[in-house]
Amino acid sequence: MSEADLAGLANPKSPIVEITDLTMRFRHQTVLRDITLQINAGQTLCVIGESGCGKTVLLKLMIGLLRPTRGVVKFDGRDLSKLSEHELTMTRLRFGFLFQMAALFDSLSIYDNVAFGPREHNLYDEATLKKIVTERLQEVGLPDGLEHKKPAELSGGQRKRVGMARALALDPEVMLYDEPTTGLDPIMSDVINELILQTAQTKKATGIVVTHDMKTVLKVADRVVMFYPLARLREDESQILYDGPPEGLEGHPDSRVRQFVQGEAGERLREMAQNRANG
């Protein structure tokens, strides 16, 4: 990677990610509709909402893994759809992505997984890379001796932490977390939440966390955005039901927001009864 590629760190005063009128459609199903969102550098944003409302799709659009049907996604002022393949690759290296199931490469050892990004882009010599991998694994609290194991030999929490170490190995400016605590026990969930906080504080990285877990939201978020599934919305309603600080969620006037925060089935029970009655 050239120095020119590495240069151009985001200006903390301007939005690092800007999404304008974003619509995403898969065949017959529209998942995101006219989403406009700005995320400032250094902020930790939690995106909440029911399953299927497009949260993960939003993350993938931000890093250019999907192309929007309509609308613009800008990173550091540059429209992702107008970048060349090389520029898009260089832009992706400024992101770290913790996938829902960690997405570790099965065929590689833990060491090779964490070293993958820097090694692919020839960023360091092997000695420096070894030091970086060891540091990153220590930062996420993994014990020594794990480096030579395969992902299948680790627990769910360990896999998530290796995924985080792999994402941090490239020193990203923006960390994307896709349901980081899903499938983990409460203690391990809190460990992951602490690591998200630690990353935001020590690395000064912008964080975008997609989650259902209100504990995560209350612990790590500076700002919360709540999406609602389009199938349950009227045409004239915005898909974003809430955008504000986490404190504003409790006691929000919209019952749909309150129900999500409190984990209540609400009208769904009535719908289920109606579906049963209709056969």
Place this chain on the structure above:
Amino acid sequence: MAVAAPQAQDSATHVTPVHRVGEQVFDIVADIGDVAMFSALTFSWLFRRRPRWSTLVPSMYAIGVSSVPVVAITGTFIGMVLAVQAHSQFALMGLATRLGSVINISLVKELGPVLAATMLAGRVGSAMSAELGTMRVTEQIDALSALGTNPINYLVVPRFLGCFLLIPLLTLMADFMGVIGGAVVSTQLLGVDSFAYWQHSRNYVGGMDLFAGVFKSFFFGAAIALISCHRGFHSRAGAEGVGRAATEAFVYSFIAILFLDLTIGIAWNAMYRTIWPQSAGLL
């Protein structure tokens, strides 16, 4: 606040049989275009970045070395079965000594290449598709992109090279084992004179026949790799999706092998007869 009435899905608007047929046609055209794009990207990455040894060597081992036993066994049995089936007919006409030419020409021109390719599609193509499908479903392919690595370059190019470069060797292995199997059964079990058997083989089977089979195998290898990797990359979620991708990889590869066998044969024979009008054709 009252629950909003569910928004009508776009698909709910009067879907007639004509819509469905149109949609199927559109999907088929889109699929063909997608395979073409996938192939073009694979070819472009072949020349843009040298594949890493760390991915090329394991791919070549899995595709080539691990396939040797199954290809050898299949080739041997096909040679032996050919001998058994053809012997009774040829013996009735007093042409048993000609068995060598029939068995060996069939093996090197058709059965060797097609069988080696079929075994490769079944053993390696399905496995590649299932492996890549699992990587797709578990977001490992997305993770590669997120880490700035092109998945086609990293995953498809080594597999393509493995299939393309090693299938000719597997074809030669199938040919060789088939020839041995056919000869052993003919001369040791069926009592055909050994000298006559090999003499007729030598008269009818030439280097160009061997070349014809090996030449075709390059196309078979390329088709198996591209189809299997494409199906894996487009696998649907879940165990069923990955299973379906593996099945489709084999079925589509097998159809492609038969189609290529026919079209290459016709095209090459036409060209050969244009150059040498008295010839029987090459493929």
